[in-house]
Amino acid sequence: MDSAATPPLHDARADGVLTLTLNRPERKNSLSEEMMAALQTALDAAREDRDIRVIVLKSTGNVFCAGHDLKEMTAARAHDDRGRAYYTQVMDACAHLMQTIVTHPKPVIAEVDGMATAAGLQLVASCDLAIASDEARFCTPGVNIGLFCSTPMVALSRNVSRKQAMEMLLTGEVIDAGTAREFGLVNRVVPRAYLAQVTAKYAETIASKSPLTLKTGKEAFYRQVEMPLADAYRHCAQVMVDNMLARDAEEGIGAFLEKRAPEWTGE
Known part of the structure; x- marks a missing residue:
């Protein structure tokens, strides 16, 4: 060939x-x-x-x-x-x-x-x-x-x-x-x-997961793994706050509480 x-x-x-x-x-x-x-x-x-x-x-x-x-x-x-x-x-x-x-x-x-x-x-x-x-x-x-x-x-x-x-x-x-x-x-x-x-x-x-959540989590993982412990917690705490405010987190938590499948928007 x-x-x-x-x-x-x-x-x-x-x-x-x-x-x-x-x-x-x-x-x-x-x-x-x-x-x-x-x-x-x-x-x-x-x-x-x-x-x-x-x-x-x-x-x-x-x-x-x-x-x-x-x-x-x-x-x-x-x-x-x-x-x-x-x-x-x-x-x-x-x-x-x-x-x-x-x-x-x-x-x-x-x-x-x-x-x-x-x-x-x-x-x-x-x-x-x-x-x-x-x-x-x-x-x-x-x-x-x-x-x-x-x-x-x-x-x-x-x-x-x-x-x-x-x-x-x-x-x-x-x-x-x-x-x-x-x-x-x-x-x-x-x-x-x-x-x-x-x-x-x-x-x-x-x-099948939220694309926004995957992006957020992957980026946070590689950033925190190179940081000292206190800096890693500080960084990831802020990531969690921002993630909680995302529409997909609101939808995902709501779907879990309502016992239904989530509908992700990537936002």
């Missing part, structure tokens, strides 16, 4: 869920310039789309994502600056993409089957939730080729303990899905045959 004629990303939507599928299995779904640009464009478009409440990231083939495209990275060494400007551009684009996921108003779920390595693991760790098949594998192998996984480390170290993060980063060894769950890198591990079904159930459950 001619990869030039194949869109790097396939998107589909149903019932408030946008599914973005990395669609370059012949290149191990690597985060090439084209792939990152496609993901960035899709995520940016979804930000203001009121019909989208949850985003799922998945892939085709037996590799979820192999990280940066090393062929592209190697080709840049032929530049006069040995690739410095190109590497800076690529790393900046990747950092922006990962931060877009974290700061996105819609919850993002990674559906992981196969191997997720280096920046591919970073992609999983940047998502709000991750559901993995029992065939999924994870690693930060940069140390094996003389390139420490420094940017994947940012997302990894915000998901697992320091000792576990350093174990992965220093050894470059592959961990299985069960170990990834023990480490806290993924939420659930399920048989491959049920992966899509379980992910869809999570997405459906979350999509």
